[in-house]
Amino acid sequence: xIVVINGRDLHARPGDSLLDLAxxxxxxxxxxxxxxxxxxWGGCRLCLVEVGRPGGHGAARVVPACLFPARDGLRVxxxxxxxxxxxxxxxxxxxxxxxxSDTIQELALQYGVRRTSFVExxxxxxxxxxxxxxxxxxxxxxxxxxxxxxGVLGEIALPFHDDPAACVGCGACALSCPTGAIEMVDTGFxxxxxxxxxxxxxxxxxxxPTLTRxxxxxxxxxxxxxxxxxxxxxxxxxxxxxxxxLDLLGK
Amino acid sequence: MTRALTSVQALGAFRDSLVARRDxxxxxxxxxxxxxxxxxxxxxxxxxxxxxVDQRGLGDKLEVRINGCHGxxxxxxxxxxxxxxxxxxRVQPADVADIIEQTVLAGKPIERLxxxxxxxxxxxxxxxxxxxxxxxxxWLLEYNGRIDxxxxxxxxxxxxxxxxxxxxxxxxxEDVIALVRQSGLRGxxxxxxxxxxxxxQCRNAPAADGVRYIxxxxxxxxxxxxxxxxxxxxxxxxxxxGMIIGAYAIGSPGNPVGYIYVRNEYxxxxxxxxxxxxxxxxxxxxxRNILGTGFDFDIRLNRGGGAFVCGESxxxxxxxxxxxxxxxxxxxxxxxRGLDNKPTNLNNVETWANVPxxxxxxxxxxxxxxxxxxxxxxxxxxxxxxxxxLVGKVNNTGLVEVPMGRTLRQIIFDIGGGIRDGRKFKAxxxxxxxxxxxxxxxxxxxVDFDHLAAAGSMMGSxxxxxMDDGTCMVxxxxxxxxxxxxxxxxxxxxxxxxLIQMSHLLHAVVEGRATEATLTQLESLSxxxxxxxxxxxxxxxxxxxxxxxxxxxxxYLAHIREKRCPAxxxxxxxxxxxxxxxxxxxxCFKECPAKAITGEKKKLHVIDPAKCTHCGVCRAVCKLDAxxxx
Numbered sequence: 052x053i054v055v056i057n058g059r060d061l062h063a064r065p066g067d068s069l070l071d072l073a074x075x076x077x078x079x080x081x082x083x084x085x086x087x088x089x090x091x092w093g094g095c096r097l098c099l100v101e102v103g104r105p106g107g108h109g110a111a112r113v114v115p116a117c118l119f120p121a122r123d124g125l126r127v128x129x130x131x132x133x134x135x136x137x138x139x140x141x142x143x144x145x146x147x148x149x150x151x152s153d154t155i156q157e158l159a160l161q162y163g164v165r166r167t168s169f170v171e172x173x174x175x176x177x178x179x180x181x182x183x184x185x186x187x188x189x190x191x192x193x194x195x196x197x198x199x200x201x202g203v204l205g206e207i208a209l210p211f212h213d214d215p216a217a218c219v220g221c222g223a224c225a226l227s228c229p230t231g232a233i234e235m236v237d238t239g240f241x242x243x244x245x246x247x248x249x250x251x252x253x254x255x256x257x258x259x260p261t262l263t264r265x266x267x268x269x270x271x272x273x274x275x276x277x278x279x280x281x282x283x284x285x286x287x288x289x290x291x292x293x294x295x296x297l298d299l300l301g302k
Numbered sequence: 303m304t305r306a307l308t309s310v311q312a313l314g315a316f317r318d319s320l321v322a323r324r325d326x327x328x329x330x331x332x333x334x335x336x337x338x339x340x341x342x343x344x345x346x347x348x349x350x351x352x353x354x355v356d357q358r359g360l361g362d363k364l365e366v367r368i369n370g371c372h373g374x375x376x377x378x379x380x381x382x383x384x385x386x387x388x389x390x391x392r393v394q395p396a397d398v399a400d401i402i403e404q405t406v407l408a409g410k411p412i413e414r415l416x417x418x419x420x421x422x423x424x425x426x427x428x429x430x431x432x433x434x435x436x437x438x439x440x441w442l443l444e445y446n447g448r449i450d451x452x453x454x455x456x457x458x459x460x461x462x463x464x465x466x467x468x469x470x471x472x473x474x475x476e477d478v479i480a481l482v483r484q485s486g487l488r489g490x491x492x493x494x495x496x497x498x499x500x501x502x503q504c505r506n507a508p509a510a511d512g513v514r515y516i517x518x519x520x521x522x523x524x525x526x527x528x529x530x531x532x533x534x535x536x537x538x539x540x541x542x543x544g545m546i547i548g549a550y551a552i553g554s555p556g557n558p559v560g561y562i563y564v565r566n567e568y569x570x571x572x573x574x575x576x577x578x579x580x581x582x583x584x585x586x587x588x589x590r591n592i593l594g595t596g597f598d599f600d601i602r603l604n605r606g607g608g609a610f611v612c613g614e615s616x617x618x619x620x621x622x623x624x625x626x627x628x629x630x631x632x633x634x635x636x637x638x639r640g641l642d643n644k645p646t647n648l649n650n651v652e653t654w655a656n657v658p659x660x661x662x663x664x665x666x667x668x669x670x671x672x673x674x675x676x677x678x679x680x681x682x683x684x685x686x687x688x689x690x691x692l693v694g695k696v697n698n699t700g701l702v703e704v705p706m707g708r709t710l711r712q713i714i715f716d717i718g719g720g721i722r723d724g725r726k727f728k729a730x731x732x733x734x735x736x737x738x739x740x741x742x743x744x745x746x747x748x749v750d751f752d753h754l755a756a757a758g759s760m761m762g763s764x765x766x767x768x769m770d771d772g773t774c775m776v777x778x779x780x781x782x783x784x785x786x787x788x789x790x791x792x793x794x795x796x797x798x799x800x801l802i803q804m805s806h807l808l809h810a811v812v813e814g815r816a817t818e819a820t821l822t823q824l825e826s827l828s829x830x831x832x833x834x835x836x837x838x839x840x841x842x843x844x845x846x847x848x849x850x851x852x853x854x855x856x857x858y859l860a861h862i863r864e865k866r867c868p869a870x871x872x873x874x875x876x877x878x879x880x881x882x883x884x885x886x887x888x889x890c891f892k893e894c895p896a897k898a899i900t901g902e903k904k905k906l907h908v909i910d911p912a913k914c915t916h917c918g919v920c921r922a923v924c925k926l927d928a929x930x931x932x
Contacts, residue, residue: 093631094794096834113833118631133833140830144799168823169803180792198626201609202790203802 052123057130063121070098070116073129080129081138081158083145083229084181085117089190093118095181096141097158101128113137138162143169145179152177154230177232180205184224184233191223192273195245207233209245220249220263255279256287306586308594310471313463313587320459329364329406330384332447336371336532337570338700339378343394347379350395354402364406370536371528372447373701374434377417382447387428390415420697420719434698437716439671439705441687442655446536451574454581457539463587465661466543469550470595478551479505482657484665486676486685491519491613491650492733492762493838494751496680497657500647504637505552507645512556515641516549517648518601519618520564520571523610524734525785527765529689530651532701534564534571537655538578542601544654546588547661549599552647558598561641562651563618565606575603610735610789613763614837615648616640617791628793629837650763656686673707673750684750688761694730694768695722702766704749711745714768725770729853733762735782735789736842738849739775758849760842774871775854776861780808782846790839797840800831804847811858812872814865821858825851870931876916880907883928890920890929 052063056078063072068091073080083095093115101111102119103126111128128134139162145152146159147169154177159165180198184207188196195218199208209215220242225235235244240260242249249263261284262270271278283291307313333339333348351366372380377391383405390401393415404410417426419433426432429447440446449456457463469478483498504514518541522530533541541562549560564571579601582588590598604622611617612627619641621627640646660668669676674683684706690713692702697719704713710730714720721727729739732749738759740747747753751761769778783804792798807824810816828844835841851858860866867875880890886904898914901907909920909929921929 092793093836096795096836099834114633115631115836119633137830137834140800140827141795141834144795144803144830147803148799170806179795180798182793198792200792201788202792203787203798205792205798 052121054121054123054125054127056127063123067121068117069100069102069114069119069121069125069127072121073116078129080116081161082117083154083158083179084183086183086187086227089183089186089227091117092182092186095179097138099134099137099141101131101134102126135162139164143167147171149175149177149179149230151175152179152230152232155179177230178207179230179232180207181229182207183227183229187223187227191219191221191269193217193219193221193269195219196224213246215245215247218245218247219265219269220244220247221266221269252282254284254287255282256291257284259284261285306584308586310467310593310595313458313467313593316585317458317461317464320455324459327385330367331364331401331406332367332369332382332384334370334372334378334380334447335368336373336375336378336446336536336701337528338371338375339380342378342392344379347381347393347395347398350398351401354398358402360402360406364402367448367450369449370446370451371443371532371701372429373438373440373443373532373703374432374698375700376434376698381415382429386411388412389417389426389429389432391417433719434700434702434717437708437712438703439687440703441659442533442540442652442689443536443701443703445540446532449537451536451538452577454539454578454585457537461662462539462658463543465658466546466587467593468661469547470593470597475505475551475553478547478661481665482551482660483680484677485660485668486665486672486674486680486683487653487656487660487668488680488684488751489649490652490656490688490763492760494684494755494761497649497653499680500637500649501548501552503635504645504647507638509554509556509645511644512554513642513644514552514554514556515644515646516545516552516554516560516599517615517618517622517641517646518545518560518562518651518654519613519615519648520562520568520575520651521606521613521618522568522763523565523613523789524763524765526693526767527691527734527763529691529701529764531568531571533651533655533689534568535574538571538574539582540655540658541651542575542578542582542588544657545601546592546599547657548647548649548654550597554599558600560599560601561604561622562601563604563606563612563622565612566608572603572605579603609791610785611791611837611839614839616837618648619646626791628791629839631836652689652763659686671705673748674752684752688749688764690764690766692718692766692768694766695725695770695773696720696768697722706750707748709746709748710740713749713766714745718768721768721770723770725772727768728771728773729769729775729778729850731759731767731769731778731782731846732765733760733842733845734765735785736760736839736845737762737765738845739769739778739853740849741853743853758852759845772869772871774812774867774869775850775857776808776811776867777869777871779846779850780805780812783808783843786839786843790843794834794836794840796831796834797836797843800827800835800840801843803827804831804844808847811861812867813874814861814872816862818859818862820862821851821855866932873916873918876918877911877932878909878914878916878918878920879930879932880909880920881928881930882906883926884924885926885928887926889923889925893919893923895919 054063081097084092098116100116142159146167225233240251251260254261267281335344381390381393388411429435479501487497488494606612609627614629616630617627636646669685672685676682689703731739787801790797884906891899896915898910
């Protein structure tokens with residue numbers, strides 16, 4: 052399956068989106084709501100590209116690369132003046148929403164937008180409502196956060212804005228957020244996130260703080276392994292696994 | 303209730319027995335109980351009629367029928383007396399005794415309840431004499447005024463479920479799809495996608511577990527639109543029959559269940575449809591082994607939670623699945639992967655209601671009405687009829703069904719009776735909040751899918767809002783954009799953030815804070831919202847702005863350059879002055895909340911423009927018309 056991106060013939064694999072193919076072949080397409088580990092969302096509209104009409108005649112149409120499947124013979128342009136204009140327009144809007152986000156500022160600058168031409172939001176935070184955090188939380192299996200409200204009044208929130216009971220303190224939301232909009236503070240063996248303090252487990256090997264006790268219990272429940280299996284931090288876990296592997300090889 | 307019908311022939315025999323039992327000459331009084339008439343007191347009228355009938359002991363001589371919407375909402379409550387067909391309008395409970403005595407018992411019409419044409423001055427005896435009805439072609443709405451929507455027997459007696467029996471009794475699914483394709487039926491929800499093409503795609507989509515879903519979209523949300531509502535409330539079995547035929551044609555042996563999605567703000571539609579499903583199940587027309595043919599299909603009703611965007615097909619499917627009503631990209635079509643990732647065929651309820659008619663009339667007779675030629679290309683024209691909700695500054699507001707291709711002028715002037723209060727036509731907005739505003743020069747354009755789209759508007763689901771010269775087009779654009787700001791689901795950035803910024807820009811224009819650069823920015827932002835949004839809500843949201851900028855740019859410029867609203871609507875730009883009719887009565891002086899009026903008793907008052915907040919109270923309280931607004 053050959054897809055022509057910016058005039059280059061590229062080999063696509065079955066199931067590839069245009070974004071998958073472009074990223075693999077070193078073609079830069081900006082994204083904000085895309086995350087490797089999560090299902091595509093298609094909401095930030097930064098990865099818009101132009102694709103030719105099937106058969107090659109008629110005006111090209113604008114589609115998001117993250118959701119558009121690679122098809123044999125498809126012609127794709129990722130950086131036309133129209134695409135540049137649309138991305139700049141979207142970033143101009145995002146800058147009005149989140150004027151203080153350095154992620155947005157840097158991206159906008161790449162498209163020639165230094166200051167927003169629109170009305171800035173009052174009391175802005177850094178959240179662009181890309182839903183990466185909500186999807187990450189669902190992938191973890193906690194489903195502790197979701198969107199409350201609709202449209203421009205929507206926000207990422209706990210149920211009824213104040214119930215963090217389902218949160219396991221894993222931090223997936225904060226770590227995956229493209230703009231750093233979710234606050235997570237680790238102090239010693241305490242993690243504060245979503246209005247709640249979590250106790251972090253002491254790594255049984257090195258003694259440093261590792262995942263939260265609730266997260267360990269959650270993982271034990273999901274995997275059927277014992278809670279003790281999750282009392283080793285990532286680094287020590289890798290070291291131990293490496294040592295076992297060397298043992299097996301008899302070295 | 304009658305026992306289940308176990309064969310196609312049994313349905314025919316059942317119909318014959320129903321017809322034989324009914325005397326077409328038996329007097330009947332039909333009361334319209336559509337939403338408009340109910341608001342005017344139709345239910346009270348119905349109660350009064352029944353009470354009168356009981357008191358006089360006429361129970362077995364006269365039937366009182368409560369129908370769905372008859373259409374002529376402007377003149378409700380409406381009543382039709384059978385067998386003569388006398389048409390009465392604005393009927394009140396006080397008229398009941400006369401109706402029984404003079405019309406039912408003596409067979410005479412009552413002149414004071416008849417409709418008088420405001421222009422010609424002629425009196426209409428029957429419905430077909432009324433200009434509003436005369437120019438319509440009521441295929442879908444034909445039985446709305448004749449049957450009781452809560453009675454499946456009424457529906458069967460007028461030929462209901464005959465199309466289904468014909469299909470199950472002798473047509474292959476492929477033949478049904480070919481028939482719908484040849485009829486040229488296109489999606490009535492607004493998209494205008496040929497139904498036969500969609501059905502074929504869904505039927506041919508691989509379904510490993512044999513599951514394909516059928517969905518009826520009754521989530522009508524456009525302000526001022528009530529076409530689907532009137533069908534669901536007035537003739538629910540017509541929609542149901544269409545869906546069963548569709549299910550047979552498309553085929554879902556793995557899980558023969560369909561859905562109908564109705565907004566919860568239509569409680570009567572929910573009630574009527576639920577009852578219709580139950581009646582159809584009892585008669586063996588829905589559920590297992592329909593009419594003994596071995597074909598299974600059932601329908602579940604899903605209620606929408608009040609989100610406009612759930613009328614969008616993918617958002618609707620997400621909502622049925624239990625997720626928030628947010629659209630998904632359709633690069634893999636829903637006919638291949640829709641509800642629960644199964645092949646799904648979604649049509650608007652009006653589209654489904656057309657299906658039994660096509661089977662009964664045949665594709666050629668159906669396609670003979672409308673525009674274009676669909677014999678070779680299903681996109682080649684627009685066939686059949688379309689129901690419009692004709693509202694706004696028009697004399698005859700109501701529900702209108704016309705052949706595709708009637709001009710806007712015919713709909714607004716011949717049927718709608720022209721503009722209210724002798725004012726001048728200015729624009730008509732078609733297609734709901736995402737449609738466009740068309741000016742007077744478009745009045746002779748035929749109304750069909752392709753002409754409306756080419757003119758920068760759209761068919762939408764069939765809303766038609768008429769505006770007169772007292773309407774400010776900038777304010778109209780602002781109204782629709784503000785509506786969509788609230789209804790945007792927020793999933794994609796251009797729609798969510800773009801619409802609120804469009805709203806800011808439009809507010810600047812109507813409040814006199816804009817410059818000509820505002821319009822340039824509005825145009826470039828419209829392009830971003832149109833081209834970059836995820837679903838049709840955002841992609842079409844700039845239509846009201848772009849179409850008013852195209853046809854009414856001078857109004858925008860008057861707001862900007864002269865700080866003046868030509869239609870005297872935009873409050874911030876109004877200037878209030880007191881003319882020589884003022885007698886110095888002091889009423890406005892006392893009522894002005896800004897204390898902007900000075901004057902003494904019996905002396906001309908003066909408004910201080912620096913203090914005036916343009917609230918209009920002075921103009922409202924003045925009995926002498928002495929306050930001018932400009």
